[in-house]
Amino acid sequence: MNLSDIAYRRVVVKLGTSVLTSGSKQLDKAHMVELARQMAALMKSGVEVVLCTSGAIAAGREHLQYPILPDTMANKQLLAAVGQSQLILAWSQLFSIYGLHVGQLLLTRADLQDRERYLNARDTLNALLANNIVPIINENDAVATNEIKVGDNDNLSARAALLCDADLLILLTDQKGLFDADPRTNPDAKLISQVVKIDDSLRMLAGGSVSGLGTGGMSTKLEAADIARRAGIEVVIASGHHPDVIKKVVSKESVGTHFSAIENPLESRKQWILAGPATQGSLVLDAGAVKAVTDKGRSLLSKGIVGVKGQFERGATLQLVDQQGKVIAKGMTRYCAQALGLIAGKHSDEIESVLGYDYGDAIVHRNDMVVL
Ligand SMILES: Nc1ncnc2c1ncn2[C@@H]1O[C@H](COP(=O)(O)OP(=O)(O)O)[C@@H](O)[C@H]1O
Numbered sequence: 001m002n003l004s005d006i007a008y009r010r011v012v013v014k015l016g017t018s019v020l021t022s023g024s025k026q027l028d029k030a031h032m033v034e035l036a037r038q039m040a041a042l043m044k045s046g047v048e049v050v051l052c053t054s055g056a057i058a059a060g061r062e063h064l065q066y067p068i069l070p071d072t073m074a075n076k077q078l079l080a081a082v083g084q085s086q087l088i089l090a091w092s093q094l095f096s097i098y099g100l101h102v103g104q105l106l107l108t109r110a111d112l113q114d115r116e117r118y119l120n121a122r123d124t125l126n127a128l129l130a131n132n133i134v135p136i137i138n139e140n141d142a143v144a145t146n147e148i149k150v151g152d153n154d155n156l157s158a159r160a161a162l163l164c165d166a167d168l169l170i171l172l173t174d175q176k177g178l179f180d181a182d183p184r185t186n187p188d189a190k191l192i193s194q195v196v197k198i199d200d201s202l203r204m205l206a207g208g209s210v211s212g213l214g215t216g217g218m219s220t221k222l223e224a225a226d227i228a229r230r231a232g233i234e235v236v237i238a239s240g241h242h243p244d245v246i247k248k249v250v251s252k253e254s255v256g257t258h259f260s261a262i263e264n265p266l267e268s269r270k271q272w273i274l275a276g277p278a279t280q281g282s283l284v285l286d287a288g289a290v291k292a293v294t295d296k297g298r299s300l301l302s303k304g305i306v307g308v309k310g311q312f313e314r315g316a317t318l319q320l321v322d323q324q325g326k327v328i329a330k331g332m333t334r335y336c337a338q339a340l341g342l343i344a345g346k347h348s349d350e351i352e353s354v355l356g357y358d359y360g361d362a363i364v365h366r367n368d369m370v371v372l
């Protein structure tokens, strides 16, 4: 590969369980070495590569010889704890064939939403890349409870792409890309080769995972693509078994489904709001407030709030929804849930007399808000 032919500088490659196992119940090492070869070739040509790998749970099952365990969180954590060490051992051995070292980063959502931990993870990633070491990321499943986990590696890889300021995210899976229906159940489904807009009609096409191996199916891949492209990162979903797929994607050959990046990416604080914290509640907006937020780029005022859901503190990240339940924005609140219960529907001038204090007119300031 010739560097002058490659338009990308830093690429995140996400490999789903479906690719790593080739649909079987065990890691397909022969295929993993082929993927390591492709990534090593890319690094040799001067492109930095970050690998986001799934497969810990599958590797744990294989290593323990397929134990029959109840489907509990604790057992998934057990499998991931056993499997992650097997998985990283395999990657370490496979990349060493190409003279490359690997470094492991196990992350949870909690690491990404705490600004200091976020910056620490970013420093580690940059240090590994600066030393030509392949960063290998997975969710820290062994400790990640529902409250603190990202939940799927499609979303995790998008957050990793933001974290390391990548310019391309490649999601490799067991299908050729995003189809207009799940190809497992619709043999006539057609591949969508280019996506310029991710809207509700596209989301309707993307189903979950039915293989029993992966987590999230195409719907989490679309969520990941949406986050990444808003940060100015191109995304490709393609088959991990397509010959030389990584080389073809970075050479801009038509393979899989390509999502172009949004031209004016969100500033970094808004990227973090979109990708970092889990939402802790929601505010229901009347039609006027929806219009002010979406069409006019205004802050949300108390007058336009008709409902407050959840228990949250000042500074929490919330969903802003319309009266039909559609999420229209995500943003950080300047008032806690209890205070909002008292001032919802009231004019901004009344905030101080009702609460005895005032953090300003904006409940969610437009600088703290991402319109979806
Ligand atoms: N519209 C669609 N296009 C392609 N695949 C789809 C679609 N809807 C659902 N899927 C399913 O998504 C699966 C891939 O996701 P998943 O099983 O989570 O894999 P991975 O382990 O690669 O993340 C495919 O096997 C397919 O059955």
Ligand SMILES: N[C@@H](CCC(=O)OP(=O)(O)O)C(=O)O
Binding pocket: 015, 016, 017, 018, 053, 054, 055, 056, 057, 058, 080, 138, 139, 141, 151, 152, 153, 154, 213, 214, 215, 216, 217
């Ligand atoms: N962190 C988990 C994988 C979670 C996940 O999203 O899996 P997949 O849909 O196969 O990418 C594991 O290592 O088993």
